[in-house]
Amino acid sequence: MKKHGTGAVALSLLAVVTAGCSSGGGGGPDGSAKAVPPKEPDPVVLKLFTHQPMTADDFKLLIADPVKKKYPYITVELLPFKATDLENAVAAKEQIDLITIWNGNINPNKGLGIFGDLTPLAKTENFDLGRFDQEALKTLRTLSDKGELYGLPYNMQFNALYYNKDIFDKFGVPYPQDGMTWDDAVALAKRLTREDGGVPYSGLGMDSWTRITYPLSLIPVDAKTNAAAVNSEPYKKAFSLGKQLFSIPGNKPNFTTNAFIKDKTQAMLASVNLLDLLSKSEGLNWDVAQYPSYKESPNVYGMYDLHVIAITGTSKYKNEAMKVLEVLFADDNQKISARKTGRLSLLTNPDVRKEFGADNPALKDKKLASIFKSKPAYAPPFSKYQSKGSEITLKHYTDFLNDKKDLNTALRDAEEEINQYIKTQ
Numbered sequence: 001m002k003k004h005g006t007g008a009v010a011l012s013l014l015a016v017v018t019a020g021c022s023s024g025g026g027g028g029p030d031g032s033a034k035a036v037p038p039k040e041p042d043p044v045v046l047k048l049f050t051h052q053p054m055t056a057d058d059f060k061l062l063i064a065d066p067v068k069k070k071y072p073y074i075t076v077e078l079l080p081f082k083a084t085d086l087e088n089a090v091a092a093k094e095q096i097d098l099i100t101i102w103n104g105n106i107n108p109n110k111g112l113g114i115f116g117d118l119t120p121l122a123k124t125e126n127f128d129l130g131r132f133d134q135e136a137l138k139t140l141r142t143l144s145d146k147g148e149l150y151g152l153p154y155n156m157q158f159n160a161l162y163y164n165k166d167i168f169d170k171f172g173v174p175y176p177q178d179g180m181t182w183d184d185a186v187a188l189a190k191r192l193t194r195e196d197g198g199v200p201y202s203g204l205g206m207d208s209w210t211r212i213t214y215p216l217s218l219i220p221v222d223a224k225t226n227a228a229a230v231n232s233e234p235y236k237k238a239f240s241l242g243k244q245l246f247s248i249p250g251n252k253p254n255f256t257t258n259a260f261i262k263d264k265t266q267a268m269l270a271s272v273n274l275l276d277l278l279s280k281s282e283g284l285n286w287d288v289a290q291y292p293s294y295k296e297s298p299n300v301y302g303m304y305d306l307h308v309i310a311i312t313g314t315s316k317y318k319n320e321a322m323k324v325l326e327v328l329f330a331d332d333n334q335k336i337s338a339r340k341t342g343r344l345s346l347l348t349n350p351d352v353r354k355e356f357g358a359d360n361p362a363l364k365d366k367k368l369a370s371i372f373k374s375k376p377a378y379a380p381p382f383s384k385y386q387s388k389g390s391e392i393t394l395k396h397y398t399d400f401l402n403d404k405k406d407l408n409t410a411l412r413d414a415e416e417e418i419n420q421y422i423k424t425q
Contacts, residue, residue, distance in 0.1 A: 041073045044320045049089065050081050051101040051109075052307050058341050062154075067327045074320050090114055097315040098324065099151075103306040106143045106150055107223055108384035116313025117148035118322075125322045131329070133346045139304040139379050151310030152325060155343040157272045159211065159291040159301035160371050161185070162260065166285045167192060167201060167267040176268060178290035178370050179299075182212070185268070185292040186244050192267040193251045202251045205259055206270040209394055213238045214302035215294060215377050220389030220418060223381040228418035230393050231411045237294075239397060239407055246401050253401060272305070275342050279362035290370040303379035306346070385425070389418045 048063070059078045067076055076098070089096060090112045099114070106115065122129050129137065132152065141147045161176055168175050173191050180188075189203025206212070213219075216238055222229045246253045257274065259266035261281050270291065278286055291301040309328065311321040327333060331352060334345045338355040345352045353372065357363040383389070393414045400410035 043073050043075070044317050045075045045077060046097040046315075046317055046321055046324065047077050047079055047095045048098040048100065049079050049086065049096045051086055051099055051105060053081050054078070054100055061340065062333060062337055063324060063328055066330075066333055067324050070327055071320075071323055074323060076324055086114075087112060096312050097317055097321050099310045099312060100154075101151070101308050101310060103140060103143065103153070103304065103308055103379060104382040104386065106140075106308065106310075107381040108386065110143070114312050114314060115144075115148075115150040115310055116315075116318070117144070117150070118152065118311060118325075119149050121311065121318055121322045122149075125319065125326065127322065127326055131347050131349065133348060135375075135378075136304055136306060136346050139306070140308065143381050151308035152329065153306040153308050153346040154328060154337070155307035156346055156376070157302075157305035157307075158344055158371050158376075159215075159270070159272060159374070160274075161289045161291050162269045162271065162274065162278065162286055163289060164260065164264060164267055164284065164286055166264075170196070171201075173267075175287070176289040178373055180290070180292045181295045181298075182241050182245075182292045183295065185270075186241075186248075189245060189251060189268065190248055193248050195250070199265060200250055202259060202266045203248060204245060204251065204268040204270065205254060205266050207257050207272075208255055209242065209253070209397060210390070211270045211302065212241050214305075215297065215300055217303050217377045217380060219380055219382060219386060220393045220414075221383040221385045221422070223383040226383055226385060226422055228389065228415040228422075230389075230418065231415040235411055236407060239400060239411070242397070243401060243407075272302070273342065273344070275357060275360070275363060279360055288367055288370055290373045293374065297377070299374045300377050301374040303377040305376070305379070307343075385418070385422055388421055392417050392421065 048059070056078060064076050064078070067074055079096075086099075086109060096114070101109070119129075121127070129149075136153050136156065137149060140151065140153070141149055144150060161180075163176055165175065171192060171194070173188070176185070176188060185204060192201060192203035194201055213235070216234045218234055218238060220228060220230050242253075245251065257269060257271065257277070260269040261274075261277065261284060264284055278284065290299075293300050309325065311318055311325070315321055329347065331347065331349055334347050334352045335355045337343045338345050338352055339357070339359040342357050342360065344356065357368060396405065396410040396414040396417070399405040400407055405413065
């Protein structure tokens with residue numbers, strides 16, 4: 001019995017050793033077990049819908065190539081630009097995993113049920129939301145009903161005051177300085193609006209009437225009530241400023257960039273990021289200054305204007321989509337974005353901001369630091385009637401500028417027309 005028991009123990013030990021060698025895929029030269037390489041994840045194809053346009057080159061540079069490099073099993077495909085077809089694409093249940101969209105268009109499209117909360121995904125993937133401008137994230141959270149975060153900003157539109165140095169030099173007027181109020185800008189415009197050699201020069205223009213309303217966080221329709229919101233004291237303040245500016249003889253509004261960039265007869269232009277366009281303009285000797293601000297709100301320009309990338313709530317590959325955001329918002333990738341595409345990163349890392357426009361030789365000697373001396377105002381959610389409300393408001397604002405209506409009448413008529421339009425929808 002004792003001899004039989006010893007043999008059983010030996011057989012058991014042999015079985016254990018054999019099993020160990022087998023599970024290791026065969027022993028190494030020294031008799032040790034080989035490590036089993038982890039299994040590659042199954043290939044995943046993600047579809048990106050561009051409601052906010054993104055060029056194929058920028059997509060390849062910032063998303064497709066770097067994602068494939070870090071995660072070879074993930075392929076991101078860029079769907080053709082068809083911003084107006086989002087509703088149809090959702091209705092047809094097309095595969096959409098990621099969306100680029102302007103923050104002003106999120107609320108009007110919220111009823112499609114396509115947006116999902118990034119917060120739990122960020123936690124699962126150890127994605128640090130603290131790296132972002134927190135006011136920008138707060139702006140995005142106000143678009144949801146319960147503070148959900150529908151997306152992350154990969155670009156912020158800024159405001160700047162561009163000026164034609166040749167016109168200033170021609171009339172011996174000092175260049176605009178950082179820290180100007182709108183009153184200062186109007187006074188400067190008066191000195192530059194004149195005719196010389198048969199050529200009329202205007203002092204200051206803007207490409208949109210909202211350049212003076214957005215710094216006050218003004219929108220024509222309240223998104224919560226779907227009622228007009230233009231007949232108010234803040235609107236009176238903004239429109240009165242416009243009246244001062246555009247009542248200067250020879251400084252009529254055209255709300256385009258033509259007089260400044262094409263005709264080169266406008267001394268100053270208040271606008272958004274035109275750096276790419278200005279860099280390619282021939283014969284325009286320009287520079288940039290800090291955007292003028294209301295004296296009650298110094299160093300504040302137009303409200304948060306964000307280009308956002310969102311993961312859809314309907315995607316089957318949310319974790320993989322979150323890895324795309326991880327790659328897009330890596331510091332090194334954001335530096336590339338700032339250098340090569342001129343996008344203004346929302347990361348708080350100052351090293352990223354220093355790279356802004358660095359690869360554009362036309363910007364080498366420009367005073368780009370002036371742009372960063374202002375911060376955006378709060379951006380309220382936009383109503384689905386925002387576009388029509390703006391159209392109606394502009395019509396009555398133009399009547400006021402052209403002395404066809406007084407200020408109170410213009411705002412009252414705008415409010416009544418907007419509300420009447422909404423009732424018919």
